[in-house]
Amino acid sequence: MAEVCEVNGYLQPYTYLDYNQFFHPNVCHVCKSVEQDSLTLCDRCNMISYCSEEHKRLHRPQHEDICTFMTRFISEDPDWNTRRLYLYEWIDLQRKLMRIAQVTLGRKLEPYEEQMFMSAKSCFTCHRRTDLITCDKCILFNYCVDHVAEAYTHTSSICDLLMLTLKLDIISLKQTTWDLVNIKFSTFPSKKKRFTDMRSFCNRYFPTRSGDHYWCLYDHTFTDFVSEPLTLYKGLQTANLFRPKEVVDTFTVHIIGASYVNRRHFPAWELLLHLLNKRNKLVIVMIGPDLQMETKEHNVCSLCKLARRKLILESFPLLYHNYMFNASYRQPNVITGFQAELYVDETWPESIRAIQTQNCPLLLTAASLYEIQKDMIKIQNIVGKPVKPIVETRNKFNSYRPYRNFEAGYVSYRNMYLIIYKNLYN
Numbered sequence: 001m002a003e004v005c006e007v008n009g010y011l012q013p014y015t016y017l018d019y020n021q022f023f024h025p026n027v028c029h030v031c032k033s034v035e036q037d038s039l040t041l042c043d044r045c046n047m048i049s050y051c052s053e054e055h056k057r058l059h060r061p062q063h064e065d066i067c068t069f070m071t072r073f074i075s076e077d078p079d080w081n082t083r084r085l086y087l088y089e090w091i092d093l094q095r096k097l098m099r100i101a102q103v104t105l106g107r108k109l110e111p112y113e114e115q116m117f118m119s120a121k122s123c124f125t126c127h128r129r130t131d132l133i134t135c136d137k138c139i140l141f142n143y144c145v146d147h148v149a150e151a152y153t154h155t156s157s158i159c160d161l162l163m164l165t166l167k168l169d170i171i172s173l174k175q176t177t178w179d180l181v182n183i184k185f186s187t188f189p190s191k192k193k194r195f196t197d198m199r200s201f202c203n204r205y206f207p208t209r210s211g212d213h214y215w216c217l218y219d220h221t222f223t224d225f226v227s228e229p230l231t232l233y234k235g236l237q238t239a240n241l242f243r244p245k246e247v248v249d250t251f252t253v254h255i256i257g258a259s260y261v262n263r264r265h266f267p268a269w270e271l272l273l274h275l276l277n278k279r280n281k282l283v284i285v286m287i288g289p290d291l292q293m294e295t296k297e298h299n300v301c302s303l304c305k306l307a308r309r310k311l312i313l314e315s316f317p318l319l320y321h322n323y324m325f326n327a328s329y330r331q332p333n334v335i336t337g338f339q340a341e342l343y344v345d346e347t348w349p350e351s352i353r354a355i356q357t358q359n360c361p362l363l364l365t366a367a368s369l370y371e372i373q374k375d376m377i378k379i380q381n382i383v384g385k386p387v388k389p390i391v392e393t394r395n396k397f398n399s400y401r402p403y404r405n406f407e408a409g410y411v412s413y414r415n416m417y418l419i420i421y422k423n424l425y426n
Helices: 053-073 086-103 109-119 145-153 157-171 173-179 198-205 217-237 260-264 268-273 302-305 348-358 369-383
Strands: 132-134 143-146 250-256 281-287 294-299 310-316 334-338 361-367 391-394 403-405 411-413 418-421
Touching: 053 086, 086 109, 132 145, 143 145, 157 217, 157 403, 157 411, 173 217, 198 217, 217 334, 217 361, 217 391, 217 418, 250 268, 250 348, 260 268, 268 281, 268 302, 268 310, 310 418, 348 369, 361 369, 369 418
Parallel strands: 250 281, 250 334, 281 310, 334 361
Antiparallel strands: 132 143, 294 310, 361 418, 391 418, 403 411
């Protein structure tokens, strides 16, 4: 993965549903233009950039309430733009602001709005927000005039990674990207195409578009797309909990804390369907306040149709403990949380207790060992007795698609670490 393919032709009209999929402090929020000379920050909140007044007006209906909130907040804090903070102080402040914003606005922040806080434009060293210089290559690394000498920490490898995250964010807006990675896995599983990790899986089932010596953008995206079903399958297999012959009719997976990323990757769950008995139905139940109420049957491959296998999505914009009282509730065979971050949100304790009552396997992933350990501590504190995972390991089927994450040190990769509980009683 020494280099990446270029992104071309992405400056095209998008609807707000498209351009609100991600935020970047140094690109036009609407058209994703990277031309720095034409960009101006919102003149009220100074948090989001536009290339023109037209694009500022276009985004105004979605931006109005959070912009008003931040404008009022900044006006009451004269040191807002110049205050210097250590990283942990800056993270605590941004998370606190997000909580205050949600209470004030009376709604949960959109994912891109959360990124406005956690990827805010500030000096990488002291986090002040004025007199900033931006790397003209990755256009993400910022430093203030007082820390020019420390810009050497921004190495070429880090710069390339940050540039890659932007390119991947941009191609994810294109339907052609998802048409390309959403391949029909009609040859999966094949005894002739054995795999032991994500790289070998990609080599067998998604040959690189640019030869074996480096990955293209679509290869990184593909690993993100298939990481969840492969992680669950291999994880349960490692824990000796995957027994498809015992599944009579329907296998149900609950995904807690589900996000738009999980929803976008739903078609990849056909991989797991192929590993079940020939006449099984796989139901993926996604539960999370960011979702929409939805029920959908996926258009499976011809072999699945012949075998009458079905892949069903059920999506609920609820917290898990509330979902359990929903009329459409399904008993799970396994509960999963991909990057659920149980340690962050104050709403998780009740849901963790609800998960315990299901008396079934629980699989959790995180981007770092530190985060997965915090999830374990959170569970231990809530259930009130010793519960240990039967699997605690580095995941061999993590995503290779980098996401911006300055808390973790520039970027992070989804599903890097994995734990599995047989249940939350033992």
